[in-house]
Amino acid sequence: MNRKLGKTSAYVMSFALLTSLLAGCTSSATQPTNSPSKNEEAISSIPLPIVSKPITLKMFVSMDPKVAATMKNYNEIAQFKELEKRTGIHIDFIHPASMDAAAIKEQFNLMIASGDLPDLIYYNWINDFNGGPNKAIKDGIILPLNDLVDKYSPNLKKFMSSDPKANKQLRTDDGTLYVFPEAQSPDQFAKVNPNPNPAFQTFGWQIRQDWLEKLKLKSPETIDDWYEVLTAFKTKNPSGSGKNDEIPLAPKGAGDLQNWVRAWGINYGFYHDGDTVKFGPYTPEYKEALTTLAKWYKEGLIDPDFGLTDAKQFDTKVTGNRAGAWTGATSGTFGRFVQLMKAKDPSVKLLGTVPPYVKGTKSYNFNADEIKVANGIGVAISAKSKYAKEAAMWLDYGYSPEGALLNTFGIEGESYKMVNGSPQLLPEITNNPKGLSIDEALSKYSRGSGGLAYVMTPEIWHQRMSLPEQQQIIGLWKAGSYDRIMPPVTPTVEESTKMASVMSAVNTYKDEQFLKMVMGQTPISEFDNYIKTLKGMGVEDAIKIQQAAYERYVARK
Numbered sequence: 001m002n003r004k005l006g007k008t009s010a011y012v013m014s015f016a017l018l019t020s021l022l023a024g025c026t027s028s029a030t031q032p033t034n035s036p037s038k039n040e041e042a043i044s045s046i047p048l049p050i051v052s053k054p055i056t057l058k059m060f061v062s063m064d065p066k067v068a069a070t071m072k073n074y075n076e077i078a079q080f081k082e083l084e085k086r087t088g089i090h091i092d093f094i095h096p097a098s099m100d101a102a103a104i105k106e107q108f109n110l111m112i113a114s115g116d117l118p119d120l121i122y123y124n125w126i127n128d129f130n131g132g133p134n135k136a137i138k139d140g141i142i143l144p145l146n147d148l149v150d151k152y153s154p155n156l157k158k159f160m161s162s163d164p165k166a167n168k169q170l171r172t173d174d175g176t177l178y179v180f181p182e183a184q185s186p187d188q189f190a191k192v193n194p195n196p197n198p199a200f201q202t203f204g205w206q207i208r209q210d211w212l213e214k215l216k217l218k219s220p221e222t223i224d225d226w227y228e229v230l231t232a233f234k235t236k237n238p239s240g241s242g243k244n245d246e247i248p249l250a251p252k253g254a255g256d257l258q259n260w261v262r263a264w265g266i267n268y269g270f271y272h273d274g275d276t277v278k279f280g281p282y283t284p285e286y287k288e289a290l291t292t293l294a295k296w297y298k299e300g301l302i303d304p305d306f307g308l309t310d311a312k313q314f315d316t317k318v319t320g321n322r323a324g325a326w327t328g329a330t331s332g333t334f335g336r337f338v339q340l341m342k343a344k345d346p347s348v349k350l351l352g353t354v355p356p357y358v359k360g361t362k363s364y365n366f367n368a369d370e371i372k373v374a375n376g377i378g379v380a381i382s383a384k385s386k387y388a389k390e391a392a393m394w395l396d397y398g399y400s401p402e403g404a405l406l407n408t409f410g411i412e413g414e415s416y417k418m419v420n421g422s423p424q425l426l427p428e429i430t431n432n433p434k435g436l437s438i439d440e441a442l443s444k445y446s447r448g449s450g451g452l453a454y455v456m457t458p459e460i461w462h463q464r465m466s467l468p469e470q471q472q473i474i475g476l477w478k479a480g481s482y483d484r485i486m487p488p489v490t491p492t493v494e495e496s497t498k499m500a501s502v503m504s505a506v507n508t509y510k511d512e513q514f515l516k517m518v519m520g521q522t523p524i525s526e527f528d529n530y531i532k533t534l535k536g537m538g539v540e541d542a543i544k545i546q547q548a549a550y551e552r553y554v555a556r557k
Helices: 006-019 078-087 101-114 132-138 146-152 154-162 164-169 209-214 223-235 254-264 284-298 311-319 330-344 388-399 401-409 438-442 460-464 468-477 493-518 524-537 539-555
Strands: 055-060 089-094 120-124 182-184 203-208 247-249 270-273 276-279 323-329 350-353 377-381 416-419 422-425 454-456
Touching: 055 388, 078 089, 078 388, 078 401, 132 493, 146 154, 146 388, 154 164, 154 388, 203 209, 203 330, 203 468, 223 247, 223 284, 223 323, 254 284, 254 323, 254 493, 270 539, 276 539, 284 493, 284 524, 311 323, 311 330, 323 330, 330 350, 330 438, 330 460, 330 468, 350 468, 377 388, 388 401, 388 454, 401 422, 401 454, 438 460, 493 524, 493 539, 524 539
Parallel strands: 055 089, 055 120, 182 454, 247 323
Antiparallel strands: 120 377, 203 323, 203 350, 270 276, 416 422
């Protein structure tokens, strides 16, 4: 590299040793029209600047709420200003007007239909694109990346070679690469999770520990335990308000409540039980889950407005000393609430619980970060881009030691400093004077809280979860089994098209019926008819497709 990075040099060199194993060969794929010449030699490092004359690339990416807390566009993030200085490439970010998932998908579809595509597109190409990544390539929307990565992405190649699991997860069944992912380094969790179990849980169940202690209750584990705890939260006024206005279980929308079906060993979607793929809402266990949740709702243990609760209302219920339990992320939810609530009342105690389970069974996790690259999510290069080579090099810089450090920690002297050869977040981030959470404060300087394309610098996890309470919940949340998590399978174009057709109706119907059955609008006695309706919609065809895709994934080398 031709840019000096001062105090970070020694760290960059040591980080490079983690991922500088011999780069393996990438599988072949259909040659894009603007692919490199077969006679052109692959580069061994990213030259800086990448271009002799400045260029601008456009990127479609939804706005992260953590960034939106202080900024209107990713161009304001210090990381991208510095990247432009180093590479000579300016990124013009295109953000959908709304952060709502449905609105994002609608704007994405309008963009695709118009044919006016930016150079780079950040999207979930497996779950949200009709037909999957292979169809996106076939339709001339995005490029297969194998040749571009082979020629112009030496750092991503090294990363894939150093981590066979990530290499496997990054590809389709025929070996095609289609995105530059957000990835975990081989040493990602060594400093914070030395346990032989490679998974590292960043989402889970959260509870008012001070309420438990006041009522002399143990932390709940089984569904029976939870029923006892939630009932006590409702009837014994642990907040001390004198109003009995506690909300025992306060989900942030229906999606949060749907997480509870996992206590019956199923997922609210596809999962695998041994070698067999199943669809959680099409199982006998799902009926048991709905029966329990409907009982809880009827008895006032679940927020009666859970289906309409947005993020702001959820925050008000928790920080207003009314919510007893909820689910959420380690930093953005749990860490933020700990900081906000303890600032008002130092006696407040929050903690996590093990993933709940039915007595006589075992606990399961379905949010484990043993998936080394985000499932189908990443930055694809548009087939319309005139700068595919430059785009590949710009993206690849995020997998270099220097780029990883910049993408993760931001700007030395502003968001972090080097201490004994290791990057350490500054108090501006860890104890923000304006009351921002660690992730919100860090988002002014980098995408280290997650998103886009780079390999995370290992030290960030320990520092993003620096609160004692966060350290405690790590062990609690990873207590469940990880052996039912569905890997990032890639159905064929034909399979994906069929899946999209079937699952559009299935998902709409199951979501509607989840709400109606939990809230008592549809009696549980109608469950058999619900199953018949799903079958008539073709859900068993979708399960067969997922089964075939899973078997192909397992067979990948």
